[in-house]
Structures are given as C-alpha cells and as structure tokens.
Amino acid sequence: MGQITAVFVYRDAADTSTLSRAGxxxxxxxxxxxxxxxSVNVGAASGIVSFQLNNLTRGTTFATGVADNGIYYANYSTDFSSFGVGPLSAAASAAIAQLPNNVTYVGFEDMR
Structure with a gap:
C-alpha cells in the first residue's frame, strides 16, 4: 500500500534487459x-504490483506471477540471501537503509 520504491541491487547477465511496471x-x-x-519511485499501489522484464537481446518478456510454459521466471523474497548470489553490496545496502521496513526483493531470470 502506498508509494513503491524500486532499488537496483544486483545483476549477473550479459543480455540487456529492462524492468517496467506491468501496465x-x-x-x-x-x-x-x-x-x-x-532508487526509482515507481508510483503508488493499493494491491498487488506486477513487474515485467524485457530481454532486449533475445526478444523475450517475463512477468511476475505469470508462468511461461509452466515455468516462473521471477521470484519474490523478503530475504535477499534466499537468491543465493552472495551479500548485498554496500551501495545496495545504503539505498535499502533509506526505505521503510517493508522490503520485498524481486529477482528475474532473463532467459528460457
């Protein structure tokens, strides 16, 4: 509920992808x-917020909560360590420290 701030915290991809708010x-x-x-303010929400990842290199699109041939390419967690990519960087930690307590991490795989 309320304003949503997105913080870019990690990348490990050679392909170029963009993230947008679905709709x-x-x-x-x-x-x-x-x-x-x-950090980017992505607007207000009063319910579920969906995001879309567009892999520009391969011409594919993935969305949160939407399966592609039975496979989900996005994952949510309130614990960054559950993604298994190591700790948050100092820059990401500093940006997140400026946010309210309710933080949800959303991670995408950008290839089938």
Missing part, C-alpha cells in the same frame, strides 16, 4: 546501464 509506461531500470543502488 505502466516507462522503464524503471536497464540492467546494463543502471548503477547498483539506484
């Missing part, structure tokens, strides 16, 4: 140009 115009992050720790 809204504009790009939140480009994984190849956004700096770790970048």
């Amino acid at each position: 809204a115009s504009g790009i939140i992050f480009n994984n190849q140009t956004a700096a770790i720790g970048t």
